[in-house]
Amino acid sequence: MLDNYFPILAFIFVSIAVGIGPSIGGWVCSSLLGWNRPDSQKLSPYECGFEAFEDARMKFDVRYYLVAILFILFDLEIAFLFPWAVVLNEIGFFGFVSMMIFLLILVVGFIYEWMKGALEWE
Amino acid sequence: MNFPMPNLLPAYAEIFLLTMTCIVLVVDLFLDDQRRYVTYVLSLLTLAGCAFFTIGIGSIPGPTYTFNNMFVSDLMANVLKLASYIAVAVNMVYSRSYMADRGMLRGEYFSLSLFAMLGMMVMISSNHFLTLYMGLELMSLCLYAMVALNRDSATSTEAAMKYFVLGALASGLLLYGMSMIYGATGSLEMRNIAKILEVGSTNRVVLVFGLVFVVAGVAFKLGVVPFHMWIPDVYQGAPSAVTLFIASAPKLAAFAMAMRLLVNGLIPLAIDWQQMLTLLAVLSMALGNLAAIAQSNIKRMLAYSTISHMGFLLLGMATGVVDGNWLSAAEAYSASMFYAIVYTLTTLAAFGSVLLLSRAGFEAENIEDYKGLNRRSPWFAFIVLVTMFSLAGIPPTVGFYAKLSVLQSAVSAGQVWLAVVAVLFSLIGAFYYLRIVKLMYFDDPVDTAPLAVRLDMSVLLSANGVAILLLGIMPQQLMELCFVAIKSL
Numbered sequence: 001m002l003d004n005y006f007p008i009l010a011f012i013f014v015s016i017a018v019g020i021g022p023s024i025g026g027w028v029c030s031s032l033l034g035w036n037r038p039d040s041q042k043l044s045p046y047e048c049g050f051e052a053f054e055d056a057r058m059k060f061d062v063r064y065y066l067v068a069i070l071f072i073l074f075d076l077e078i079a080f081l082f083p084w085a086v087v088l089n090e091i092g093f094f095g096f097v098s099m100m101i102f103l104l105i106l107v108v109g110f111i112y113e114w115m116k117g118a119l120e121w122e
Numbered sequence: 123m124n125f126p127m128p129n130l131l132p133a134y135a136e137i138f139l140l141t142m143t144c145i146v147l148v149v150d151l152f153l154d155d156q157r158r159y160v161t162y163v164l165s166l167l168t169l170a171g172c173a174f175f176t177i178g179i180g181s182i183p184g185p186t187y188t189f190n191n192m193f194v195s196d197l198m199a200n201v202l203k204l205a206s207y208i209a210v211a212v213n214m215v216y217s218r219s220y221m222a223d224r225g226m227l228r229g230e231y232f233s234l235s236l237f238a239m240l241g242m243m244v245m246i247s248s249n250h251f252l253t254l255y256m257g258l259e260l261m262s263l264c265l266y267a268m269v270a271l272n273r274d275s276a277t278s279t280e281a282a283m284k285y286f287v288l289g290a291l292a293s294g295l296l297l298y299g300m301s302m303i304y305g306a307t308g309s310l311e312m313r314n315i316a317k318i319l320e321v322g323s324t325n326r327v328v329l330v331f332g333l334v335f336v337v338a339g340v341a342f343k344l345g346v347v348p349f350h351m352w353i354p355d356v357y358q359g360a361p362s363a364v365t366l367f368i369a370s371a372p373k374l375a376a377f378a379m380a381m382r383l384l385v386n387g388l389i390p391l392a393i394d395w396q397q398m399l400t401l402l403a404v405l406s407m408a409l410g411n412l413a414a415i416a417q418s419n420i421k422r423m424l425a426y427s428t429i430s431h432m433g434f435l436l437l438g439m440a441t442g443v444v445d446g447n448w449l450s451a452a453e454a455y456s457a458s459m460f461y462a463i464v465y466t467l468t469t470l471a472a473f474g475s476v477l478l479l480s481r482a483g484f485e486a487e488n489i490e491d492y493k494g495l496n497r498r499s500p501w502f503a504f505i506v507l508v509t510m511f512s513l514a515g516i517p518p519t520v521g522f523y524a525k526l527s528v529l530q531s532a533v534s535a536g537q538v539w540l541a542v543v544a545v546l547f548s549l550i551g552a553f554y555y556l557r558i559v560k561l562m563y564f565d566d567p568v569d570t571a572p573l574a575v576r577l578d579m580s581v582l583l584s585a586n587g588v589a590i591l592l593l594g595i596m597p598q599q600l601m602e603l604c605f606v607a608i609k610s611l
Contacts, residue, residue, distance in 0.1 A: 094125040108144040115151040 066118055077106055129188040132195035135175040135203065136243050142168040143236040150229025158227055162218060165232040169211045169239070176203050185610065191311050192250040198381065198459070198607040199247045202374050205463050206246070209371040209470060210239050215582050216474045217363030223482035226271050226361060234271075235367065238264035242375035248382055251300045251310040255293070258343070261375060262289050265368055269360040281359025288342070288352045296339025302332030303388075312387035319390035333391055336383055337398045343376040344432045347405035354413075357425035358487075362480060365421055366473035369428055370466045377462040380439060385455060386611065392443035399440035404543055406433025411551035420489050423554060424472055427513060430551055435461045437544055438528040441535035454531035456604040457524075463600065464512075464524040464593070471509040471586040478502060478583060481574055492558050494567025502573065502580075503562045505587035512590045514555035515548055520593035527601065 084091075084099050113119060130137065146168065150161045177200075179186075185196035214235065221227040237260060244257030266289065270282035304310055306329040307318045318324065342349040357365045384395050410430025417423035438458030442451035479486035479495075496503040512521030525548060532541040575583075593600060 091125060094127055105140075105144065108148060112147055112151065 063121065070113060070118065073106070073109070077103070128190070129186070131182075132179060132186045132188045133193055133247075134179060135172045136240060136247070138175055139168060139172050139236065139240050139243065142171065143233055143240065146236060147229065147233045150233070153229070155227075158222075158229070161229050161232050162214065165214060165236060166211055168236060169207045172239075172243075173204055173207045176200050176207070187249060189253075191313070192253045193244075193247050194249040195247055196607075197610040199378070201603060201607045202246050202378050202459075202463075203243055205466060206239065206242055206371040206374050209374070209466050210235060210367070212470050212474075212582060212586065213363070213367050213370060215578050216366060216470070216477050219576050219579065220363045220477045220480055221361070223480075224272065224361065226363075231268070231271060234264045234268050238268070238367070239371070242371055245375045245382075246378040248379075249312050249386070251304070251312070254379060254382060255297065255300070257375075258296075258379065259293065261372060262293070265372065268364045268367065269356060271364060272361050275359075277359040278361065281356045284359075285352055285356045292339050292342035292349070295335045295342070299332045299335025299337075299339060302328050302335065306332060312382060315387045316389055319388070329391070330394060333388060333394055334398070336388070337395055337402075340376070340380045340383060341402050343379060344373070344435070345429055346402045346432045346436060347409045347429060350406065350409070350429045353429055354422050354425040357428070358419055358421045362421065362473065362476050362485070366470065366477065369424070369469045369473060373428075373432070373469075374462055374466055377435065377459065381455065381459075381611070384439070385442075385451075389443070389448070392448070393446070396440045396443060399436045400537075400540065403433045403436035403440055404540070406430055406436070407544055407547040411547045411554075414551065414554050417554075418489055419487055420476055420491070420558075421473075421487060423489065424469070424476075427551070427554075428469070430547065431461075431465050431513075434525060434528055434544065434548075435465065437540065438531050441532045441537055441540070444535045450531070450534055452605060452608045454528075454535065456601070456608040457527035457531045459604040459608060460597075460601055461524040461528055463604070464520050467586070467593070468509055468512045468521055468590055471505065471583065471590060472513065474579075474583045474586060475502070475506045475509065478573065478575060478579070479569075481571070484569075484571075489558065489561065490568055492561045493565040493569075495562040497567055498570070499573050501584070502575075505583060506562060507559050508587045508590050510555040510558050512594070514552040516552070518591070518594045520590050520597055522594060523597040523601070 080102070081099070084095070088096065142164075146161060146164050149164065150158075153160055179195055180197065180200040182195075185194050187194050214232070217231075218227065221231055241257045241260030241262075241264065245254055245261065246257075248254035248257055266282055266286045269285055270279050272278040300310070303315065306324045306326075307315050309315050309318055319329075338349065342352075345353040356368065360368065384392075388395060407430050410426045410428070410433060414423050414426035414430070417426060435458050438454045438461060442448060442454040444450065476486055479491050492506070495506065508519055512519035515521045515525040525544075529541045529544060532538075532544065
C-alpha cells in the first residue's frame with residue numbers, strides 16, 4: 001500500500017523545491033542587483049485602509065459579516081443556476097421542478113432577511 | 123438522460139414539515155409580540171399534521187425506499203418520528219412562558235425547532251451516508267443557533283461556541299470514517315454496504331479505521347464518554363427550554379443514526395463495533411453517575427445523568443450479536459429503542475420541572491431550588507418524585523423496565539459482568555436522584571413564592587408524569603411495538 005503513496009511523497013519534495021527555490025533566488029537576486037532606497041512611506045505596512053498598528057481585537061461592524069454571508073448564499077444560487085440552465089433540455093420536467101423548489105426556498109429566505117431588515121445598512 | 127419522478131409518498135411528512143416551516147417563518151414576520159401565539163399554534167398544528175402523515179405512511183407494510191434508495195420509511199423510522207413529534211410539541215408547550223418571560227419567544231425559536239425536527243426526520247429515515255449527514259447537519263446547525271438564542275448572555279454564547287466547535291469536529295470525524303468505508307466498499311448506501319461486507323474481500327485495515335471514526339462520530343452525538351465534554355457545558359449554558367430540546371428529541375435521532383449506521387450498514391462488523399460500544403457504555407455509566415453526585419447545578423447534574431443513560435442505551439446495542447449470530451439481536455436492539463423512548467419521555471418531565479420552578483427574573487438552576495417543593499405544591503412534587511424514580515430505575519415507573527430490558531439483553535448475551543457493572547453504577551446513580559426527592563419532601567423551602575404555572579403546561583406536565591407511571595405499570599405495548607419495529611429493519 002505504501003508504494004501507492006510514493007508519488008505523493010515525491011510530489012511534496014518537488015513542490016517544496018519549486019516553492020522555495022524562486023523565493024530564495026528572488027531574495028538573493030534582488031539584494032545583489034536591486035537599489036535599496038527606503039523611505040518612511042515605503043516601509044510602513046498597508047492593511048486594507050485600516051490603521052496597521054493598533055489592537056487587533058478592535059470592534060468590527062457585524063454588518064460586514066452579514067453582507068458577506070448573504071452574498072455567498074445568492075452567489076451559490078447562481079453557481080447552481082448556470083449548469084442547470086445549460087442542461088435544462090436534457091434533464092426534463094423533473095430537473096426543472098427541482099430547481100424551482102430550490103429557488104422557492106431561497107425566496108422564502110430572501111423575504112425573511114428583507115423583512116428582518118438585514119438589507120438596510122443604516 | 124431523463125430522470126423519472128421519484129416516489130414521494132414515503133417522504134410526505136418531511137415535505138409537509140418543510141412547507142409548513144417556510145410558512146411559519148414568513149407568517150411570523152407579520153406578527154407583533156402580542157400575536158406571537160399564532161406562530162405557536164401554527165407550529166403545534168404543523169407537528170400534528172406531520173403525525174397524521176406519518177401514521178398514514180406507517181400503515182403501508184414493510185420498508186419503502188425512495189429517492190434512489192437514499193431514503194427509507196419503515197416502522198422504526200415512523201415510531202421514532204412520532205416520538206420526536208411528541209417530544210418537540212411538549213417542549214414547545216413547556217418552554218412558552220419561560221421563553222416569553224426572557225424575551226426569547228421570537229419566531230426564530232419555533233422555526234429553528236421545526237427545522238431541527240426536519241433534520242432529525244431525515245436522519246431517522248436515511249439509508250445513505252449522504253442523507254444521514256445532511257439530516258445531522260440540519261439538526262446540529264439549528265441546535266447551535268438555539269443555544270445562542272440568548273445573545274447577551276456570556277455563558278450561552280460560550281456554550282454555543284463550544285458546541286459548534288466540538289460538533290464540527292465530530293462531523294468531520296464522522297465524514298472521514300464514511301469516506302474510508304466508501305473507499306473500502308465502494309458504496310455509500312447502507313444496505314448495499316452490508317451486502318458487500320458479507321461477501322467479504324474488502325480491505326480490512328481501511329474498513330476498521332473507518333469504523334473507528336464513525337463510532338466516534340456517533341458517540342459524540344449521543345454524548346458518551348470520552349466524547350461527552352460538551353454536554354455539561356452546553357446543558358448548563360443554554361436557556362433551560364433549549365436544554366430541554368437538546369436533551370429530548372435529538373437523542374432519539376442519535377439512536378436512529380447509530381442503528382442506521384451500525385446495524386443497517388455495518389452489521390457484518392458487529393464483533394468490532396460491539397467491543398467499542400461496550401467500552402463506551404462502561405465508561406459513560408461510571409463517569410456519568412460519579413460526576414453527577416458532585417454537581418450542585420441541576421442542569422449540570424441532569425447532563426451527567428444523560429451521559430450515564432446513554433451508556434445504558436449502548437448496553438443493548440453492544441450485546442445484540444453473540445458469537446457471530448444475530449438470533450437475539452432484535453431483542454437487544456428493541457431494548458435500546460425502548461430505552462431511548464423512555465429516556466426522552468422522562469427527561470421531558472425532568473427538565474419540565476426546571477422550567478416549572480423558573481419564573482420571570484428567577485432562574486431555577488440549583489438543586490436547592492427544589493427544597494420544600496412538597497409544601498409549595500404537593501402534586502408537582504409528586505410528579506418530580508415519579509420522574510426521579512424513573513431516572514433512577516425504581517419500580518413501578520417505566521425507567522425500571524427500560525433498565526431491566528437492557529440488562530436482560532446483556533445477561534442473555536452472556537455478558538454478566540457488564541450487567542453487574544451497570545447495576546452497580548445505577549445504584550450509585552440512585553443517590554443523586556433520591557437526594558432531590560429528599561430535598562423536596564424533608565427540607566424547608568428556601569423560595570416561598572407560589573408556583574405560577576400556565577394551565578396548558580401544568581396539564582401536560584401532569585400527563586407526562588402520569589404517563590411515566592402508567593407505562594411503568596403496563597410497558598408491554600410499547601415494548602412490543604419497539605420489537606416489531608426493530609424486527610422490520
